Amino acid sequence: MGFARSTTVPDFSWLQGLGGLFVKPARLQIAALCVRPGGTEPEVLLVSTRDSGRYILPKGWPEKDKPAWDTAVIEAYEEAGIVGEVDRRPIGSFRSYKGVSKGLKIRTKVLVYKVRFEKQLKEFPETGQRKCVWLPVSKAIEKVDEPALKRFLRRHKSDIL
Template sequence: MSVAKAIATQEASWLHGLSGLFVKPARLQIAALCFRSGDSEPEVLLVSTRESGRMILPKGWPEKDRPACETAIIEACEEAGVTGKVDPRPIGSFRSFKGLSDGLRIRTKVLVFKIRFEKQLKDFPEKGQRDLVWLPLSEAIDAVDEPSLRRFLRKHRSSIT
């Protein structure tokens, strides 16, 4: 091996190792999979994002000193006014990106908790900031914008009851 090629290989290896320092791990978000009985299949609540209008599940950053399942019910209530019975065990997770107001996107892992719908409040913190829609599960799968969320809903279809 020539000296020039050996130096180039060593520099490439060093740069590759250095790039690992700048890759941040996925950050955790908590999502609420709110569902209720429908005519032929369960209905799922989707909300729009405030920035881009994409249809997603209500979600947010974990609440300090609270179990993750409580964060899910808080997000459902804040974003859609939905209250209900939350399953304390997550149904699963999927990978996503959180878009920030400055245009930056952060990789996230989204932990999902099922919430059986009980009622919808007339007034809630983010009323008027998001569109809310209840859709039959098969239509909700088609309506979400994130492929990873679409796959998640398909995979967990039988456990959304």
């Protein structure tokens, strides 16, 4: 007596739908590349992160019901007290990671808008929470730790002023 063999191939197509649960799309952040004339070359503003003290551009999540360029102005003001004129077109973008809690990091895309410095206020929402430094572009490239931000500044060095 023989056993019947099944020629039916199991259907695992339902597994394909699960893949999307494990892949998170890049989150968008908006950054302000604050620039001003300097002695030998233009200067850019870097701010320290609140947790690790690394130097970055002022940045944050998009503001609801506001254009992205407006978010860049808001972040420059909140994190560094910068008032200035923003270009309404982004200068470019780079990939980054945002630390959220206890070592958890999420991948982000950072859209960068140039903000031409007019003045820096002494009091602003995050006064005392961050260090703010103005550096010539070449020195800023050396100061930042994040490889993608280094590449971004190098690539856009000639576009800065």
